[in-house]
Amino acid sequence: NAGVMQNPRHLVRRRGQEARLRCSPMKGHSHVYWYRQLPEEGLKFMVYLQKENIIDESGMPKERFSAEFPKEGPSILRIQQVVRGDSAAYFCASSPQEQVRVTQYFGPGTRLTVL
Amino acid sequence: LAKTTQPISMDSYEGQEVNITCSHNNIATNDYITWYQQFPSQGPRFIIQGYKTKVTNEVASLFIPADRKSSTLSLPRVSLSDTAVYYCLVGDMYSSASKIIFGSGTRLSIRP
Numbered sequence: 001n002a003g004v005m006q007n008p009r010h011l012v013r014r015r016g017q018e019a020r021l022r023c024s025p026m027k028g029h030s031h032v033y034w035y036r037q038l039p040e041e042g043l044k045f046m047v048y049l050q051k052e053n054i055i056d057e058s059g060m061p062k063e064r065f066s067a068e069f070p071k072e073g074p075s076i077l078r079i080q081q082v083v084r085g086d087s088a089a090y091f092c093a094s095s096p097q098e099q100v101r102v103t104q105y106f107g108p109g110t111r112l113t114v115l
Numbered sequence: 116l117a118k119t120t121q122p123i124s125m126d127s128y129e130g131q132e133v134n135i136t137c138s139h140n141n142i143a144t145n146d147y148i149t150w151y152q153q154f155p156s157q158g159p160r161f162i163i164q165g166y167k168t169k170v171t172n173e174v175a176s177l178f179i180p181a182d183r184k185s186s187t188l189s190l191p192r193v194s195l196s197d198t199a200v201y202y203c204l205v206g207d208m209y210s211s212a213s214k215i216i217f218g219s220g221t222r223l224s225i226r227p
Binding site: 093 | 149156157158159160161164202215216217218219220
């Protein structure tokens with residue numbers, strides 16, 4: 001059973017470009033979470049999605065950031081017009097249900113560097 | 116939501132037992148305590164979870180006193196590969212992921 005997959009693992013963008021980060025949850029998992037981690041800091045929750053629905057986006061900046069989890073295919077975190085402050089590691093996690101007692105399984109992350 | 120406090124960093128040596136304590140004074144009745152481990156350049160990995168007393172698995176033990184205001188993650192006979200950041204999280208079964216705060220964790224360094 002493959003784990004959570006994220007691609008690309010590393011992404012370099014120039015200021016003003018768009019960044020698209022992909023996450024394929026574990027087989028059988030219908031809940032996806034996105035987190036951002038700055039160097040030497042903990043993970044910050046961004047958004048929680050189920051198939052075709054955004055359940056909680058309270059941690060996501062109101063502008064330039066969007067997320068989706070279509071019926072078919074991976075979840076996408078999209079950052080438009082990237083700025084240097086967007087440079088971070090972005091982690092995706094999945095779980096079979098929302099209850100926190102159920103473990104979240106994390107992917108290896110995408111490291112975004114904005115030049 | 117219960118806030119957690121844990122040491123910023125700890126050092127130890129191979130073969131030693133390491134205990135990392137987390138304070139959560141405002142823990143609620145329905146809250147569980149969960150610990151994650153994160154290696155450099157990797158996503159966090161679930162280690163152990165408990166509600167009260169003691170929980171043990173193949174990786175670690177978790178000790179929770181009766182008042183549940185703190186918890187201690189115990190790693191027996193650590194090796195260099197246990198060098199990582201360890202996060203203590205508190206939340207109840209029905210908390211949304213957005214309510215779970217990872218914090219800065221405890222950076223554990225194991226020396227030869």
